[in-house]
Amino acid sequence: MTVRELPVLDQPEVVACCAPLAAEVLTAPEADTLAKQFAALADPVRLRLVSLLATDEGGAVCACDLVEPVGRSQPTVSHHLKVLVDAGLVTSERRGRNVWYATVPAALEALRTALAAR
Amino acid sequence: MTVRELPVLDQPEVVACCAPLAAEVLTAPEADTLAKQFAALADPVRLRLVSLLATDEGGAVCACDLVEPVGRSQPTVSHHLKVLVDAGLVTSERRGRNVWYATVPAALEALRTALAAR
DNA sequence: GCAGTACATTGATGTCTGTCGATACGAGAC
DNA sequence: GTCTCGTATCGACAGACATCAATGTACTGC
Numbered sequence: 001m002t003v004r005e006l007p008v009l010d011q012p013e014v015v016a017c018c019a020p021l022a023a024e025v026l027t028a029p030e031a032d033t034l035a036k037q038f039a040a041l042a043d044p045v046r047l048r049l050v051s052l053l054a055t056d057e058g059g060a061v062c063a064c065d066l067v068e069p070v071g072r073s074q075p076t077v078s079h080h081l082k083v084l085v086d087a088g089l090v091t092s093e094r095r096g097r098n099v100w101y102a103t104v105p106a107a108l109e110a111l112r113t114a115l116a117a118r
Numbered sequence: 119m120t121v122r123e124l125p126v127l128d129q130p131e132v133v134a135c136c137a138p139l140a141a142e143v144l145t146a147p148e149a150d151t152l153a154k155q156f157a158a159l160a161d162p163v164r165l166r167l168v169s170l171l172a173t174d175e176g177g178a179v180c181a182c183d184l185v186e187p188v189g190r191s192q193p194t195v196s197h198h199l200k201v202l203v204d205a206g207l208v209t210s211e212r213r214g215r216n217v218w219y220a221t222v223p224a225a226l227e228a229l230r231t232a233l234a235a236r
Numbered sequence: 237g238c239a240g241t242a243c244a245t246t247g248a249t250g251t252c253t254g255t256c257g258a259t260a261c262g263a264g265a266c
Numbered sequence: 267g268t269c270t271c272g273t274a275t276c277g278a279c280a281g282a283c284a285t286c287a288a289t290g291t292a293c294t295g296c
Contacts, residue, residue, distance in 0.1 A: 198254085
């Protein structure tokens with residue numbers, strides 16, 4: 001039999017977390033969730049990866065086209081992409097031998113909301 | 119003569135960094151700058167501090183009122199506040215024996231802009 | 237089946253970061 | 267001046283993280 005992963009966690013449901021920081025004081029769990037998402041953006045390599053994905057006309061980019069632009073080894077880029085996917089900021093999709101990555105606009109928008117003024 | 123600090127660096131000029139991630143691909147230096155600001159928000163304690171400052175009616179909060187709400191030692195809170203100030207997200211002002219902290223709305227707005235869609 | 241390509245995972249290493257106790261500094265009160 | 271209170275800095279430690287070489291896994295083509 002072929003081993004298949006459970007579909008349950010296929011799409012991260014990490015999208016919207018919190019009301020704006022300035023609306024009411026964050027609870028500790030809310031702060032934890034938000035901090036993890038900001039942590040995913042707190043690395044220059046990951047920011048450039050997100051930027052590469054977000055600026056792409058087609059909306060998705062092959063992993064093979066992400067290694068050279070950021071100037072890191074293939075395993076390092078793969079690691080960073082995983083961090084972004086785990087944070088729910090990016091999705092991945094296998095197409096044949098390649099894996100294509102794309103941003104999750106709703107997730108970035110949720111972070112914008114968290115930073116909004118009162 | 120009374121010693122006065124130089125006005126040059128009084129207000130951190132770290133405010134606006136970059137065009138939206140989705141507008142054009144970040145350069146490495148831009149990514150570095152942005153990453154530092156997101157890193158300042160990538161900690162639950164600091165997020166709660168920012169939230170405490172941002173939700174305050176008066177717009178500024180005494181350091182003495184920030185220790186208990188976040189449940190960390192006074193040195194730890196002082197450290198986190200320094201990180202936020204260094205990132206340009208928060209300002210500090212001495213008033214007598216106390217130090218008052220406030221958010222820098224323009225800095226948070228700049229981060230929102232960076233996250234904006236195309 | 238086998239070989240080759242594309243990506244992920246593992247393991248090791250050096251660096252960064254959050255935390256706290258102890259201590260220093262600055263400002264007001266006396 | 268001294269004392270006290272509020273805040274910042276120092277030093278140490280443990281845990282987290284970025285990085286890469288080596289290796290594993292999944293897919294395609296033959």
